[in-house]
Amino acid sequence: MAVKGIRGAITIESNTKEAIESGVIELLSQLCEKNNIKAENISHAIFTTTKDIDADFPAKYARLNFGWSEVAMMCFNELDVPDSLKMCIRVLVVINCSQDFEPQFIYLKGASNLRK
Secondary structure: OEEEEEEEEEEOOOOOHHHHHHHHHHHHHHHHHHHOOOHHHEEEEEEEEOOOOOOOOHHHHHHHHHOOOOOEEEEEEOOOOOOOOOOEEEEEEEEEEOOOOOOOOEEEHHHHHHOO
């Protein structure tokens, strides 16, 4: 068995609980679908937000909407690098998988500029 990380990011329009929830649901829906992620295969997940997002914890919406109640999750602030992307939620989901699993990273909305 191997352990691999799957990255994803999305930008949101406003610093509100509703925008954070909507962004996390959209991001994780695609990440889980494209990578066939099951909660029981997740080792842990790390969420980061840019400093302009502080209305709520992104991990809360993974727990509430995806059944990740037994997944260890943490939320952190991304480095505040000058001229970097604003209003961005990033995630690293670490899963237990087969050695030949090829993760598909997901970058949505303005975050698509992170991986050209």
